[in-house]
Amino acid sequence: MIVKPVTESLAEAARAVSGKGLPPVHLWDPPFCGDIDMRIARDGTWFYLGTPIGRAPLVRLFSTILKHEDGKFYLVTPVEKVGITVDDAPFVAVDFERGEEAGEPVLTFTTNVGDRVTAGPGHEIRVSRDPETGEPMPYLHVRAGLEALIDRKSFYRLAEIGETRPHEGQDWFGFRSQGAFFPAIPAAELS
Numbered sequence: 172m173i174v175k176p177v178t179e180s181l182a183e184a185a186r187a188v189s190g191k192g193l194p195p196v197h198l199w200d201p202p203f204c205g206d207i208d209m210r211i212a213r214d215g216t217w218f219y220l221g222t223p224i225g226r227a228p229l230v231r232l233f234s235t236i237l238k239h240e241d242g243k244f245y246l247v248t249p250v251e252k253v254g255i256t257v258d259d260a261p262f263v264a265v266d267f268e269r270g271e272e273a274g275e276p277v278l279t280f281t282t283n284v285g286d287r288v289t290a291g292p293g294h295e296i297r298v299s300r301d302p303e304t305g306e307p308m309p310y311l312h313v314r315a316g317l318e319a320l321i322d323r324k325s326f327y328r329l330a331e332i333g334e335t336r337p338h339e340g341q342d343w344f345g346f347r348s349q350g351a352f353f354p355a356i357p358a359a360e361l362s
Contacts, residue, residue, distance in 0.1 A: 196238045196247045197315055206254035209233075209246070213320065215263035215283040234284040237261055239316035262286065262319035264311050269332060278329075278348040280311055282319045288312075291349025296321070298355040307355065 210218045217224040217233065224230050238247045244257045264280040271277060278290045288311060290296050298309045309321040309329070321329070335342050335358045343354035344361055 193235050196236055199247050199249050201247065201250050201252050204251045204253050209255040211255070211257045211261050213259040231284050234262070237317060260310055260318040260320040262313055262317065264319040264321040264325055267325055267328070275350050276347050278346065280319065282313065286313055289349060290346070290353065291351050296346055296353035309355070
């Protein structure tokens with residue numbers, strides 16, 4: 172008996188349910204079939220059995236069936252759910268465009284897998300700090316508990332257009348998009 176590699180069967184299932192837009196993974200609750208040796212590195216590279224997945228369309232396809240549930244990451248189809256490892260965030264925001272709507276700034280990010288996400292209510296920007304270095308680690312909420320690490324060049328560009336505003340009783344430096352303010356660092360720490 173010939174058994175298809177796990178990636179092939181997952182890709183076939185993802186293709187079967189993909190159409191326009193993202194598959195409704197939030198509605199699927201198939202049985203857990205175990206963990207597979209698939210990992211998403213901090214830089215957004217997807218690995219299978221320790222080897223980078225070099226086919227961008229396959230990575231994009233897998234990204235559409237990714238689910239975050241109870242602190243773990245899974246690839247999910249209507250009939251199976253397999254666990255994968257994610258080193259940091261599953262996506263990387265590799266660029267953004269700044270626009271304006273109704274006099275308000277609008278920041279639209281592009282991820283390494285081709286998603287376009289406009290920061291705003293429901294798609295928040297958050298900045299945490301590396302516990303060892305104190306270096307800021309900025310993230311964008313993409314969908315359903317899945318985040319993108321904002322890459323360094325994009326974060327530097329964001330810092331150039333950031334502004335200081337009151338937040339929770341003190342001044343914070345942060346970013347505005349679609350009428351929302353996303354605090355990054357207390358203004359007093361900017362010196």
